[in-house]
Structures are given as C-alpha cells and as structure tokens.
Amino acid sequence: MKTVHLKLFFPRNWYHARRLKIYHKSELIAYIMHGDSLEIYLPDEATSIHWKLDYFRNTIALPQQQDPIYLLLFMDVGKGLIQLYRKTLNSRCIQGKVVTAEEFEHSTSATIYQSHLEWLPIARLDKSNLYIGLLTASITLFYSVYSKTEWRAILFLLGGGTILSFLILLFEKDKITLSDYKNRMWATVGSFVLSILLIPAKDYVVQILLLILTIGFTLRFIQHTQKLRTN
The missing domain is CATH 2.60.40 (Immunoglobulin-like)
Known part of the structure; x- marks a missing residue:
C-alpha cells in the first residue's frame, strides 16, 4: 500500500x-x-x-x-x-x-x-482604539436593551456583533491578515454610523456621544493605517 x-x-x-x-x-x-x-x-x-x-x-x-x-x-x-x-x-x-x-x-x-x-502581528494592533470601539459598541448594546425604539433588535445585533469581533481580535495570539483587519475596522465604522442613524432624534445625547466616539475611532484608525504603511 x-x-x-x-x-x-x-x-x-x-x-x-x-x-x-x-x-x-x-x-x-x-x-x-x-x-x-x-x-x-x-x-x-x-x-x-x-x-x-x-x-x-x-x-x-x-x-x-x-x-x-x-x-x-x-x-x-x-x-x-x-x-x-x-x-x-x-x-x-x-x-x-x-x-x-x-x-x-x-x-x-x-x-x-x-x-x-500581508500579515499584521497582534503586537502592532492599536488596542487603545479597539477599546474605544468596544466602548462605543457597548453603549449601543445597552441602549438597545433599555430603550423602546422599534430598531432595538438591529441595534442589539450591531452592538453585540462588534463586541464579539473586537474580542476575537484582542484575544488573538498570533497575527491576522492586514486586509482582514482593515475590512473589519471599516465594517465597524459602518456599523457605528448605522447605529447613530437608527437611534431616535429624541435621544440626541446618545447620538452625539456615539458620533464623537465614532469620529475619534475612525480618525485614529486612519492614522494607525498610515503608520503601518510607513513601517
């Protein structure tokens, strides 16, 4: 044989x-x-x-x-x-x-x-920005639980899905592909923007808070991406 x-x-x-x-x-x-x-x-x-x-x-x-x-x-x-x-x-x-x-x-x-x-070692991840993303997603998740908006189910999925995605990144032991990292981060930005749009105008305080965090998250991600290109 x-x-x-x-x-x-x-x-x-x-x-x-x-x-x-x-x-x-x-x-x-x-x-x-x-x-x-x-x-x-x-x-x-x-x-x-x-x-x-x-x-x-x-x-x-x-x-x-x-x-x-x-x-x-x-x-x-x-x-x-x-x-x-x-x-x-x-x-x-x-x-x-x-x-x-x-x-x-x-x-x-x-x-x-x-x-x-192209591979991105986990040590080079911007973990501070991931924590900002986790905070933003957590606010969305908690809002969906305690609010009575008709979009609460979608907001729950957006917040929970982002938290799960980032926890996978944070607990990754080796490295990930750079393209996967970028795609995941841009998808997160889209998720945050959609969450802001789904929150009713009467809860403008939550909208403004999420908007500030989303802008900070996006700008920091773009800056981190530019650093990766130059290194």
Whole structure:
C-alpha cells in the first residue's frame, strides 16, 4: 500500500466549515477540512488523486518512487485583493504540492499564504482604539436593551456583533491578515454610523456621544493605517 499524508489550508476564513472530497479514480476515499492532517492508503499502482469542493476540482500526480508521500492542499490566491477574487473563479484554484516530511510538519496557514497576504502581528494592533470601539459598541448594546425604539433588535445585533469581533481580535495570539483587519475596522465604522442613524432624534445625547466616539475611532484608525504603511 502507498501512504499519502494530507494537509489542507484555506485562506482567510473561507470554507473553514466545509469538507474537501478526496478521490482515487472515481472512488470517494476521504474527506478533509481546513487545518486537518489526514493519512490515506492507496494501492501501490496508484498514480494520482483528485479532489472536489463545489465547482473546484483538481488532480495531482503522485511520485512513484516515494513512500510515504506528503501533500499540501491550498488555494492559489495570487497577490492583492483583485487577484484573490479573480483566481478563485478558476475551478483549479485548489492546488496540491508534494513536500518533504519536515515542510509538511511545520506547514500552517501563515507559511502557506505568507507570500500572498500581508500579515499584521497582534503586537502592532492599536488596542487603545479597539477599546474605544468596544466602548462605543457597548453603549449601543445597552441602549438597545433599555430603550423602546422599534430598531432595538438591529441595534442589539450591531452592538453585540462588534463586541464579539473586537474580542476575537484582542484575544488573538498570533497575527491576522492586514486586509482582514482593515475590512473589519471599516465594517465597524459602518456599523457605528448605522447605529447613530437608527437611534431616535429624541435621544440626541446618545447620538452625539456615539458620533464623537465614532469620529475619534475612525480618525485614529486612519492614522494607525498610515503608520503601518510607513513601517
């Protein structure tokens, strides 16, 4: 029997809850999810395996003089946001690479995608601004609980969702992609603006407070982004 070790890594948070189907010839032999390490056994005469997920499908030839075989599966996402989405339209986007046992052992999402994505170490996050964001979201959340506005459910979701998003950032141990960080922060700004618009005019004190915090949060985020570019 031929032994094949597999690891699968998807970029960002794409397809993390989905299973990639592994086939030998036309037979489904295994499933694998993001971050999983899997060992499969094939006949000695096996020359290739292929995989499928939605419209993605691809094949890789297996080395005939190597056993065991170590295979990394990943998405070819190119560089930059435009290439990221353009390349994922290709049905052969999920690719395979035969590697050494050592490279296989030490492979992670960061090592696979480090040449394609800009990474932001957690130590360089502007945590003070995150706390400002948490304060703003908390005010929105508490307001939704104690007010009687017809938009209270939406305000609750906006405030609670922002708090959860920022807590994930604050408790992150390693690093995140810079684009994910920026997208999350701009989405937060949009959430704050929407919250201000949904609060009735009679509660103008809350509106003004949220507006001041939102302006401060946005300006500090822009300033922090400019510093990241120059460093």
